[in-house]
Each structure stands twice: as C-alpha cells, then as structure tokens.
Amino acid sequence: MPDFPISGYHGRVLVADLTRGEVRTVPLDPDTALSYLGGRGLATRLLYDTIEPACDPLGPDNAFVIASSPLVGSGAPTAGRGHMVFKSPLTGVIGTSNSGGTWGAAFKSAGYDALVVTGASASPVTIDITPERAEILPADHLWGRTIHETNDALAAASEPGRPARVLCIGPAGENLVRFAAVANDRNRVYGRCGPGAVWGAKKLKAVRVRGREKIAVADPEKYKSGLDQAIYLMKQAPVTKRLMRDLGTAGLVELINLIAMLPHKNFQDCLHRDEDVERISGETLAKTVLEKAGSCYLCPIGCQRHTRVAGRDGGEERGEGPEYETMVLMGPLCGIYDMAAITRANYRANELGLDTMSFGGTLACAMELAERGLIGREEAGGLDLAFGSADALEALVVMTARREGLGAALAEGSFRLAAGRGRPECAMTVKKLEIPAYDPRASLTQALGYMTSPTGACHLRGGYAVSLAFFGGAREIPRFSLLQSPIAIRNMQNVGILQDSLGVCRFTGYAFSADPWARMASGVTGRDFSVARLEEIENRVATLERQFNVEAGVTADDDSLPARFADVPIIVEGKERRVTREDQDRMKRDYYAVRGWDASGRPAPELLRSLRIEESRR
C-alpha cells in the first residue's frame, strides 16, 4: 500500500467478515480522515457506510467499528483510549462505548486505523492482529470463560516489546444479555449500550492485538508546544493533579448528595441519611477497600481503584472499582449502602462482562416492580427483592449474566422488563438506556443532556452538566435555566465528541479544553486541525449520529424523559423541582435549533450538504 499522505495515520482499515471467515485490508480515504478525525467520528462514519440503521442489532447485518486516532501513538497524555460504534441491541439506536486501558494504543501499534467487523461466525472465533498478518482463529476452547480467564489466556502470547493486548467478552455477551460489555486489561470496560451482545451474536470472543508500528509526527515543534501546554495545565488543575488519585470518581458521592442530585430507589426521590451516604463515599472507599490507585495508558491522573474486599465465604477478593456510577446505581438506586456487597457485585460484573450501570438500573426497576407485587418471591427463586437487599444484588448479577431464573428477564434491560409487566413507566430510561447517577430533576441542563444524547440517557455522550452545577466563576451556569441549557449542553456534547474522536480521556477536560489538542493534532498530522476546524468536525459527527438515528426510527418523542420526572418533584434548595413536559418541549425545540435540525429533530438536506456529510456508501 502506498504511503498515506497524512501523518499520524497508517492509512489502513481492517475489515473482518465473520460470515465468510475472511479479513482484508482496505485503504483509509484521506478525506474521511480529515473530515472525521478518528475515534468516535471516524467509527461513526465507517459504520454509517457499512450497515443499514434499520438492521437487526443481533443479526449478521449489524457491524461494530473501533477506530483509533492520529494522537494515539504520539505520546499525548491519555491518548490510548478506544471507541466502539455499533447498532445497540438494548436501545435499537446508535451505540457507542469507550474505554481506557492499553488495547487502544496496542491496536494502533498493530498498524491499523480502524477495525470493522461484519457478519456472524457459525462457531466461536477470535481475531488476531499483528502488522504481519491478521487472521480469524477458532475459539471453542475459550467460549464460556470469564473476561479475566480469556484475557490471561490470550495475553500469554506477549513478546518482549510487543505485549499482546486483549479485548474480549464474557458469559454475559455470549448469552446475549442486552447490556453486556466488552473489556480490555481485565477490568477496563466498554460498558454501555450492549456491545458484548453484538460480539456474542457474531460468536466473536476476543480481538487480540500486538505490534510495534510507529506513527510519524509532521511538525514536532507544533506538537510539542501543545503537549507542553497540556502537561503544564494538568499539573496545575487540582482535579487532575491530586484529587482523582486520592478518591477516584467515588469522591463525588457526598458532593452529589450535597446538591440533592443523588438518586434513590429507582429515582423515587433523592433523600438519604447522611450516615448511609458516608458508607459508600470515596473517602470511606479510600479508608477501607482501596489497595492502590492505578492509571490507564499514558495517564498522569490515576483514578483507577485497585481494591480488595472480604468474600462472602471468608477469604479475600481483589479487583477494580467501584466507580461512582457503579457505587450509586448498584447502591442507593437499589436502596443499598453496603460497600462490600457493591464491590463484590462489581467484581462479578467485571468478570462476567456486564454493564454495571444498566444492571443497577434494571435491578432497581425489578425492585420497584416487586414492591408493587408484579414480581413474586417464587419467580425470584426465593430471593428477597425488596429495595435494600444486598443478597439480591450479589445473586442477580450472576444470574443475569447467565440468563438463569429471574436473571433471564433482567437480561433484557429495565424497559423490556417493565413493559413486559404492563408497567413501562417504571423503567427509568431514555431510548431504553438506563439513566446515570444524577437525578435530572436537579439540573435542567443534565435533563436535556439525557433527552438528546445520541445513545440514550448518558452523561458522557449526552453532555456532563454536573460540573456546571458545582463550579463557581466563568464556567458556571444556573442549574435551572431553560434559556442557557440548550447551548450549554450542546457545547458539553461537542467536547465529548472531540475527546472521543482523539482517543483521550474526559478527565483532561478538568485541566484544559480544545487549544492544546488543536496544536497536537495539527502538529502530528501537519494539517489544519485548528479549534475552528475541530468544532466543524464535532458538529459534523453530532449530526451524522442524529441522521443514523433518524434512519433507525428515532423521532422527537424519543427525546423525552420518563413521566416520573415530569410528575413527581424532588426537593432542591427548599423548592420542588421537576422537569415539566412544557419545559422538556421548549428545551428540545431550542436544542434542535442550536444543532441546525428541523422542528422534528431531523437534519435537513441543506444542513447535511453544508456540513459535507455525504450519503452512505453502503
């Protein structure tokens, strides 16, 4: 293949057709690289060009795409994340999932910019990728094994200077649990939207990568000026300098409670006793189960929690986490404040390959249905399904991964669980994706983020408005501003698109925004990736995601919160707060206008042309 004209890219996309059992390399189009950058942007474009958005997400016509970026391999801080895009079996709309760890950087060093996997194998397989060859290998001996076992077995092929990194599914993915996850490095998880089930339907157990391929840097001086700026700012910012390392993301638990945003009992309210919240705080985690902090590839922040906890039968267990989302959604959302139980259940989720967020949301929904007499003790196999039951948490995480007993119903996610009992209003989801651990009644901006996130209710793709509620000074906007929320959340969503398309971590955003990335991206590639051009790319990707979703059947009605948030208030700062239907409609309408979409939330043909979003090449 002739040299690719843009530095930072290999110019090669690996396409694996699992139906035919073939892999082939296709060239990356330079214009696509310049227009979509990498990571989430590039993967979305490649997916859009590969599948019909109306396809069956668990059928052979679905695909998943993982794309790297020009910064991966350059040594930029945190630049090694992977981003995966697919049609989600949980939501039926675009699914995107992101993770740190080492696989992303190793994939780039194997000599490719993106991996596209289509079709389905009749029997279990892995894909093995080195610069010399890429092949599909039989994997019957691995089918049924946990994420940890699979990772360790395949990582044994590491050579000095060429470590083998493994991305794999566990039993949950094999059993097509709709919120099954894919993991690398044992505990670094591509968690949301159910990619594990997509892999499981394709009978793909793992993708292993190793290599030493380097990228060229076109303008080292410009790159270095951006790098120096980034490193300096990360050392200045307290969050990235020290606070994440001390407390991890669970440091947020007490603070979110302080601003009356901490969810409780399937979002029935936000009322907790202080002494209960203390039991699951980051401070308590640091004093009890934490062994040490850890970092992803090239990351100075160190927010990973390596922990150990007493096993249920004595002895000691080790693993990673819990993170904030897990602690809350498998904790107070289910009425549980038992950190040891939450930690053990987290370990099971990591081993079996389940999204802790959707599992917690689905369990909380099941507990509410049980409270209403719609799931009986017999159906639960004798388990106590009341809110607060740590026994139910620890038993059902395993049963759900295996689709055993009541776990088979939970494996379908909270929306299908509740709808199946005639109570869809008990599922706290947007587009069937379970809502994260921030109550939207406590922030209209966050509410709008959940409504308009392309993947369903998500604080990472929908825009992270919570820090806006905390921080004084220029960055703060009032929590309950109808007027400011649409632009504010659009801006936060775009920041996320940029970070996901560069393969870098959200937490760098606490130290700096676009300017250092613009210098680094322009420096590596020798092309114009100025802040203005990056914004154009962000808008292009956001609208392409929406276009995909429109073709998958999404309408403006889907950009709405469950009725509870409009009908049942919570108390914030002494006032009753809810997100009325009128407010939802108004913010939604203004958001569409800000995005340039029509009043029904559809991108008009003129917009697609002006953003240079070409028609699909599928």
Next chain:
Amino acid sequence: MTIKAKFFAHFRDLFGGRTRDLTVAGGASAGDALEALCDTPERRAEVFSGGELKPHIVVMLNGVPIQSLKGLSTPLAPGDTLAVFPILGGG
C-alpha cells in the same frame, strides 16, 4: 448565631473532621465564617490567596455555590450549612 460547616475530600483531614459547628456574630458573611474556620496558617494557605478564595475552592451555602449568591459577602442565617471542598470531578 450557630452555623454548621461541612468538609469533603482531604479537607476533612485539613479541618480535623467531617463537620464543625461554628458560632459567628449576627449579620456575619460567608467570608467571615471562612476566616473563622481557617484558624491555622495551613488552613488559611489552602483556602485563601490574599483576601480571595483560591480558584479550586468550592464553597456552598445550603447547596448553592456562593458565586451564585453574593460571593464572600453572602449573609448567613442561623442554622445554615456551609460546605467547603476542593473541586472534584467524576463520571
């Protein structure tokens, strides 16, 4: 009057506990309460830069950042809760 101060993250170690009841004069402001809490050079150095709060310090009165109220001049009432902590982040 009595107000309650709450601390988070490493400020619990810095200020010697999770909470502290503070007696301040009637009409006292958030700034007055913070001055009273920063009763050692170490505490003062962590929170203040000159007469201003350091940029990474968050102070909330009954759950509202004081920047949305009247900053350090925000008046206090009996029974108020003042939360003091460094900026945190999460996911």
